Amino acid sequence: xxxxxxxxxxxxxxxxxxxxxxxxxETILVEDSHVTLAARLDRGHKIARDAIGIGxxxxxxxxxxxxxxxxxxxxxxxxxxxxxxxxTATHVIAKPATxxxx
Amino acid sequence: MSTxxxxxxxxxxxxxxxxxxxxxxxxxxxxxxxxxIVASAxxxxxxxxxxxxxxxxxxxxxxxxxxxxxxxIGAVLLLSLGCESFNKFSLADIVEKSGRPxxxxxxxxxxxSLKTIKAGQAWVQEQLAVLxxxxxxxxxxxxLIIGTVCGGSDGTSGLTGNPAxxxxxxxxxxxxxxxxxxxxxxxxxxxxxxxxRAITPELGNELRxxxxxxxxxxxxxxxxxxxPGNADGGLSTIEEKSMGAYAKSGSSPISGIxxxxxxxxRGGLYxxxxxxxxxxxxxxxxxxxxxxxxxxIASGSHMTLFVTGRGSVVGSxxxxxIKVCANPDTYRRMEDDMDVDAGRILEGAASLDEVxxxxxxxxxxxxxxxxxxxxxxxxxxxxxxxxxxxxxxPACLPS
Numbered sequence: 001x002x003x004x005x006x007x008x009x010x011x012x013x014x015x016x017x018x019x020x021x022x023x024x025x026e027t028i029l030v031e032d033s034h035v036t037l038a039a040r041l042d043r044g045h046k047i048a049r050d051a052i053g054i055g056x057x058x059x060x061x062x063x064x065x066x067x068x069x070x071x072x073x074x075x076x077x078x079x080x081x082x083x084x085x086x087x088t089a090t091h092v093i094a095k096p097a098t099x100x101x102x
Numbered sequence: 103m104s105t106x107x108x109x110x111x112x113x114x115x116x117x118x119x120x121x122x123x124x125x126x127x128x129x130x131x132x133x134x135x136x137x138x139i140v141a142s143a144x145x146x147x148x149x150x151x152x153x154x155x156x157x158x159x160x161x162x163x164x165x166x167x168x169x170x171x172x173x174x175i176g177a178v179l180l181l182s183l184g185c186e187s188f189n190k191f192s193l194a195d196i197v198e199k200s201g202r203p204x205x206x207x208x209x210x211x212x213x214x215s216l217k218t219i220k221a222g223q224a225w226v227q228e229q230l231a232v233l234x235x236x237x238x239x240x241x242x243x244x245x246l247i248i249g250t251v252c253g254g255s256d257g258t259s260g261l262t263g264n265p266a267x268x269x270x271x272x273x274x275x276x277x278x279x280x281x282x283x284x285x286x287x288x289x290x291x292x293x294x295x296x297x298x299r300a301i302t303p304e305l306g307n308e309l310r311x312x313x314x315x316x317x318x319x320x321x322x323x324x325x326x327x328x329x330p331g332n333a334d335g336g337l338s339t340i341e342e343k344s345m346g347a348y349a350k351s352g353s354s355p356i357s358g359i360x361x362x363x364x365x366x367x368r369g370g371l372y373x374x375x376x377x378x379x380x381x382x383x384x385x386x387x388x389x390x391x392x393x394x395x396x397x398x399i400a401s402g403s404h405m406t407l408f409v410t411g412r413g414s415v416v417g418s419x420x421x422x423x424i425k426v427c428a429n430p431d432t433y434r435r436m437e438d439d440m441d442v443d444a445g446r447i448l449e450g451a452a453s454l455d456e457v458x459x460x461x462x463x464x465x466x467x468x469x470x471x472x473x474x475x476x477x478x479x480x481x482x483x484x485x486x487x488x489x490x491x492x493x494x495x496p497a498c499l500p501s
Binding site: 007009017018019020042043044045046058060061063064065066078079080083084085086087088089090091092093 | 256257258260261290291292295317320321324325326328329330333335336337338339340341342345346411429431448449
């Protein structure tokens with residue numbers, strides 16, 4: 001079983017997408033395992049469905065969307081800190097703490 | 103709601119869903135004078151468009167020709183400084199041959215800023231008086247050309263808004279309409295599945311090649327078509343953004359590839375290849391979402407479906423923009439800017455098919471004259487910059 005707030009978009013996927021925000025510290029079910037979220041999971045953000053090794057492809061919609069740059073445990077957030085594009089690097093800007101994070 | 107659509111008949115057989123007076127500057131030096139003319143006619147459908155460059159560019163010349171003869175355009179005022187490279191004579195000739203009133207003011211010959219502004223304002227008022235009584239004729243769904251873009255995307259765009267537009271596109275294509283999706287830089291990683299939908303194997307190869315061209319172009323420039331806000335919204339890579347963007351195309355067969363300014367020859371689903379040909383020059387292929395909307399309009403789009411997750415607010419000159427909001431939080435925050443609340447899908451309050459049907463209905467009522475949110479707010483964004491294209495190969499438009 002998996003928490004109904006998490007969407008599995010394709011059976012081949014190794015990530016799940018949050019359909020609504022889930023607060024930090026909450027313990028949720030991911031593929032029958034209990035996982036406590038280290039940080040808030042925002043709407044539309046991803047967590048690992050299974051353990052993912054360095055260099056392994058990330059699958060969403062059944063298609064590869066990049067590769068892991070470090071080992072990712074099941075239930076851990078999957079984003080720009082631990083995956084990278086296989087085409088062009090992702091560009092972000094550092095935000096001041098005062099800028100709202102919606 | 104089923105409103106009878108009526109269009110403004112044009113000499114080339116196409117029909118417009120609006121009857122706009124375009125005021126077009128042909129170099130940045132004529133921008134202010136043009137803006138003053140448009141500002142005096144806020145109550146009418148008078149839209150500012152133009153090209154800022156002083157050096158000649160075949161793409162910009164063709165774009166202006168296509169935009170000034172778009173079915174939504176009823177009359178055109180051209181503003182020249184007088185010494186720029188843009189070929190105003192050829193443009194005026196093409197507009198005149200399209201059966202539209204056209205007038206050129208040259209600031210250096212017409213007495214400078216103030217006198218040109220006054221002359222332009224008077225001409226625009228004359229045209230508005232004539233256009234007010236312009237006849238309309240019945241218009242069918244199959245006569246519509248509908249474009250789609252996404253901008254300010256986030257992790258919800260590919261779950262709700264983009265696939266809902268894909269459903270609306272499927273309905274439109276099966277009704278015989280023409281649909282155009284674009285931005286090959288945001289289809290990176292989708293080339294194989296897209297090629298499998300081509301109506302001929304040769305077109306499939308062209309689809310693959312268009313994405314490979316985009317990937318190489320962006321790699322040279324050092325940035326993908328990916329903004330920091332995309333990452334804030336949960337998207338991690340260009341491939342992830344692409345897979346979401348690709349869903350806008352729906353599931354119809356792909357009938358061809360067009361370049362900006364080429365009007366698709368018949369109904370069906372088309373990819374617009376917006377990435378320039380040849381060596382990398384003039385910078386990023388599309389410096390903002392508006393550049394893509396303008397290119398869709400140049401290829402005949404009567405209106406554009408714009409999917410946003412983070413919350414874009416843009417509209418467009420010439421053709422209405424329908425804003426489909428993918429994220430329910432953004433919709434609540436920015437409801438005044440959004441036409442469709444596709445985020446309901448995430449909350450279990452609507453299905454993809456229901457929102458797709460809502461978009462299809464809305465397209466028909468906007469074509470029948472209903473204003474979109476961005477139109478009512480006065481959004482008339484426009485941008486046109488330098489690019490260069492080679493003609494598309496014969497495999498791009500199979501007969």
